[in-house]
Amino acid sequence: MSFEVMLRLGAAAVLFAAFAGWELAAPRRRLSVGRARRWPGNLGIWIVDAALVRILIPTAAVGAALYAAGEGIGLFHWLQLRLSVAFVLGFLALDLIIWAQHVAFHKIPWLWRLHRMHHADLDFDVTTGVRFHPFEILISLLIKIAAILALGIPPVAVIAFEVVLNATSMFNHTNARMPSWLDWALRLIVVTPDMHRVHHSIVRHETDSNFGFNLPWWDWLFGTYRREPEAGHDGMTIGIPQFRDLAELRLDRLLTQPFRNDGNVEAESTQPPSTRR
Numbered sequence: 209m210s211f212e213v214m215l216r217l218g219a220a221a222v223l224f225a226a227f228a229g230w231e232l233a234a235p236r237r238r239l240s241v242g243r244a245r246r247w248p249g250n251l252g253i254w255i256v257d258a259a260l261v262r263i264l265i266p267t268a269a270v271g272a273a274l275y276a277a278g279e280g281i282g283l284f285h286w287l288q289l290r291l292s293v294a295f296v297l298g299f300l301a302l303d304l305i306i307w308a309q310h311v312a313f314h315k316i317p318w319l320w321r322l323h324r325m326h327h328a329d330l331d332f333d334v335t336t337g338v339r340f341h342p343f344e345i346l347i348s349l350l351i352k353i354a355a356i357l358a359l360g361i362p363p364v365a366v367i368a369f370e371v372v373l374n375a376t377s378m379f380n381h382t383n384a385r386m387p388s389w390l391d392w393a394l395r396l397i398v399v400t401p402d403m404h405r406v407h408h409s410i411v412r413h414e415t416d417s418n419f420g421f422n423l424p425w426w427d428w429l430f431g432t433y434r435r436e437p438e439a440g441h442d443g444m445t446i447g448i449p450q451f452r453d454l455a456e457l458r459l460d461r462l463l464t465q466p467f468r469n470d471g472n473v474e475a476e477s478t479q480p481p482s483t484r485r
């Protein structure tokens with residue numbers, strides 16, 4: 209195992225342990241299903257994702273950035289931007305692209321089939337933050353590589369972005385309590401758990417808001433920001449109308465969800481929530 213892989217795995221494990229410990233010490237909401245039924249599947253899909261991406265596309269995004277830098281490919285190289293400027297613009301561009309991609313995963317029916325697995329979790333905690341279908345991870349990676357090559361985003365910006373996004377996507381799914389003044393202050397620069405929890409509401413127009421994973425600014429800018437769920441953070445229901453059976457929390461069911469219609473709401477299951485009326 210290479211040093212880089214060990215470093216990434218080690219950092220992810222430390223972050224996970226820290227956020228999980230915080231949740232245990234100061235929980236925000238009572239879990240409706242709990243950990244024992246959800247964590248094996250959620251952590252299982254995390255391992256599948258790590259193995260798949262690592263095997264199929266090793267060093268993926270950073271590799272593309274190194275290639276672009278070596279060959280002088282991409283807009284930032286043609287404009288001969290200074291590294292500091294290219295770093296900031298590259299970081300912002302990656303975050304905006306991830307945001308836009310998330311909107312697309314909600315609006316385009318076949319992409320929603322992949323992404324709805326993230327939303328089908330019946331509770332919202334740190335393991336929800338690593339619960340993504342491997343096909344969504346792969347598509348997301350290809351989009352990121354295309355953006356890196358087109359813009360010539362410097363490798364250091366790509367590494368920084370990946371590190372920050374790994375940390376924030378766990379942080380903003382954490383089921384931990386924090387003072388409202390801290391949530392308010394943090395929300396100016398990063399998506400907080402209370403902000404992202406709205407996105408996991410079963411209510412359709414709430415699911416289709418707060419698309420940010422990292423910087424909160426894009427949702428403010430494009431009018432998709434929603435401060436709170438209508439039912440309140442304690443009263444809201446987490447999940448989507450489909451796949452609410454407890455058996456759907458198993459790893460094998462998570463993997464096959466995109467290719468199945470749920471019996472109860474079959475007519476709706478092929479459409480993203482945004483187009484259901």
Ligand SMILES: [Zn+2]
Nearest residue numbers: 310314323407
């Ligand atoms: Zn989503």
Ligand SMILES: [Zn+2]
Nearest residue numbers: 326336381404
């Ligand atoms: Zn989420």
